Amino acid sequence: MTGYAPAEAARRSGFSLDTLRYYEKIGLLADVGRTSGGRRVFTDDDLSWLLLFRCLRDTGMPIAQMCRYASLARAGEHTVDERRELLQLHAAQVEEQMRLLQRQYDHLREKIRFYERLPGAPAPDEGR
Amino acid sequence: MTGYAPAEAARRSGFSLDTLRYYEKIGLLADVGRTSGGRRVFTDDDLSWLLLFRCLRDTGMPIAQMCRYASLARAGEHTVDERRELLQLHAAQVEEQMRLLQRQYDHLREKIRFYERLPGAPAPDEGR
DNA sequence: CTCCAATCTGGAGTGCGCTCCAGGTCAAGG
């Protein structure tokens, strides 16, 4: 069974050491192992949780909701429906987010095109 | 020349009244007109600035950078190159953001598929 | 054994982007 020191877990997950400690403190990441001396030892299982957290954070899920998901998962098999629903709801929000981002990106590109076809020619319009 | 009361400007721009005041206070939105009684009057020009701010905010630009853009635009025609570059740089960051979002969305969907093809069958794997 | 980099804890502090509040002013309808 492979175990990772905090620095290694941070490197692999992309979270900072402080964030790993913080996630444990708020109960998002539970039951992290320790050496006899009290140092954390992260397992592959912990790492795969962190990978999931990264995915959820990057897609804008608030930490409170991740906590909810994690505690459901810890509660056992009978919560699978609720967990699935939670993720599906989140996925729908991500889709909306992607649509908005695409739309605003298009606006941005249009704006940039305005600047690009403006070489020298004094436009009647300011750059707002 | 059309003028909009604060509430109307808020409605049209999607920003709250407090946010409109805040944007003016920090100098993002400058030279907002007033009635004799001191009430704000937003012009179509102000509205189009707000539309741009909405676009930039929705795509994740920090307020400090929007301030920079706005002050460049106010400084006059000789800043068009810098403004264009600023927007182009931002657009590149948005593209990166969209790629990341898509990637993590795919992970999320995979996770959901795991839950969907799990009806009853006791998996050897927990739902992390 | 010694050293030093990594790690530990509890708690305070930070940065961002608003959001809310108190206490007053303005203006349109009745």
Next chain:
DNA sequence: CCTTGACCTGGAGCGCACTCCAGATTGGAG
């Protein structure tokens, strides 16, 4: 006129997600 609701100002407060700090271990390299 009077009421009422929109609006004004300056400044305090908030929610989120970390991030930093001090002071005390820990444990592998030499």
